[in-house]
Amino acid sequence: MRDDELTPASVDRFVEQYRRATGLPGVAVAVTKGERIVHAAGYGRAPSGERVTADTPMAVASVSKSFTALAVMQLVEKGKVRLDAPVRDHLPEFVMADGRAATITVRQLLNQTSGMADSTFHEKSLPQPDSLREAVARLRPARLATAPGTHWSYHNTNFQVAARLVEVVGGEPFAAYMKAHVFAPLGMRHSVTVDTERDLPPSARGHLYILGRPVPLPEPHGFGNGSGGVISSAADLTHWMIAQNDQGRGLGGVRVVSARSIAEMRTPSSAGRSYALGWSLGSTPNGAPVVKHGGDLFTSTAEVVLLPETGYGIAVMAGTGLAFDDAGAIADALVAMAEGRRPVSPPAVSPFLLIDVTLAVATAVTLVLAALGLARSRRWAVRRTGRSRWGTASRLALYVLPAALCATAAPIFRVLSRGRDIAWIQLFYIYPTFMIWLVTATLLTIAVLATRTFHLVRPRTEGDAQAFR
Structure with a gap:
């Protein structure tokens, strides 16, 4: 041969x-x-x-x-x-x-x-x-x-x-x-x-x-x-x-x-x-x-x-x-x-695996941080009482960022790919672990935002202030 x-x-x-x-x-x-x-x-x-x-x-x-x-x-x-x-x-x-x-x-x-x-x-x-x-x-x-x-x-x-x-x-x-x-x-x-x-x-x-x-x-x-x-x-x-x-x-x-x-x-x-x-x-x-x-x-x-x-x-x-x-x-x-050339062998460790593991860890960390944020929402709201409304609003606005990224993911892809079109759901098939992290982060940050907002606007009692001093 x-x-x-x-x-x-x-x-x-x-x-x-x-x-x-x-x-x-x-x-x-x-x-x-x-x-x-x-x-x-x-x-x-x-x-x-x-x-x-x-x-x-x-x-x-x-x-x-x-x-x-x-x-x-x-x-x-x-x-x-x-x-x-x-x-x-x-x-x-x-x-x-x-x-x-x-x-x-x-x-x-x-x-x-x-x-x-x-x-x-x-x-x-x-x-x-x-x-x-x-x-x-x-x-x-x-x-x-x-x-x-x-x-x-x-x-x-x-x-x-x-x-x-x-x-x-x-x-x-x-x-x-x-x-x-x-x-x-x-x-x-x-x-x-x-x-x-x-x-x-x-x-x-x-x-x-x-x-x-x-x-x-x-x-x-x-x-x-x-x-x-x-x-x-x-x-x-x-x-x-x-x-x-x-x-x-x-x-x-x-x-x-x-x-x-x-x-x-x-x-x-x-x-x-x-x-x-x-x-x-x-x-x-x-x-x-x-x-x-x-x-x-x-x-x-x-x-x-x-x-x-x-x-x-x-x-x-x-x-x-x-x-x-x-x-x-x-x-x-x-x-x-x-052509008589040696074929390129696949890498011993797939770069996709390394990316997936990193994003899986990020998803786990997001879950833990969100759980802590939900558990401490009442205490956070009490501590913000009497402080600047703009300062409080700016802190809460940070929780909107994952949702904004999630909503604009398809348009961002179009810009990065020089105009190629894609449906939002199709992004899961190109970046599965990233989109799992992004949707998880979006849902959890919305939950934290809603919980903290609820505790900010609910009537405050004297017991609340004393409980978290």
């Missing part, structure tokens, strides 16, 4: 080593080279308890964007869609409050230069749609962040509009179109595309690490068809990667898209040179070109990496959420192995 060759044994060995080091509960991995399936396997268990195998359906999240882009390119090849025509020519229902939206082209949806962005359309924190039709309809009051074609901004709604376009022009529901024209021709027997988290099969749900242990949790509510709704398996993704690496031909020579369209899908815009049509472009540490896309749900992650020079395809689907990026870490390690 050459140093730059992946084998089933070397993949198994690394993945099991990674799982032992991190506690990753379940993961599926696929490796192809050219037209050959090197390996497809599952490891560990899903939250439902079933063993993960090569055929276990799991979420690929935003890797779905490459599937949506291919579906659009099929319609382009049939002459039903023009990449550089306004979206509204093909999808008249696509209307926004911003008049510039009339000039958004199909290509700009797929390379994410439409001008739509989380900063002006809060797609996650707004009420969620139940269908692609509703996803497009809710854009009516929205405005653009920038003029179409001038700036790149990663925004899921671009691909929801593109998927709706496929429905309307293709003449059938998006899920049916994908099954008939993409999944079935490529032999992807376990692949579907779904609308919301309610449609996820039990095996496609995931976990968060809390205090170093994987905890199964339901995915928070959200809509993802077109942008993140594909459910697939390791075995199915081998077929997908072979088609990508063989100019649009799957196993057995079945063609789902032309070589010209594959090249088009890997051609970026001048406004976003590292993003093409549903694919990210980059290079390995060795300088080899990479075509890839990652995918993040709040309880699972995925990564598909194509190495055009060597013909390798690597896919990983992990049963832990976006805060941990296990899929990306494993994919990076397998790319390193494919």
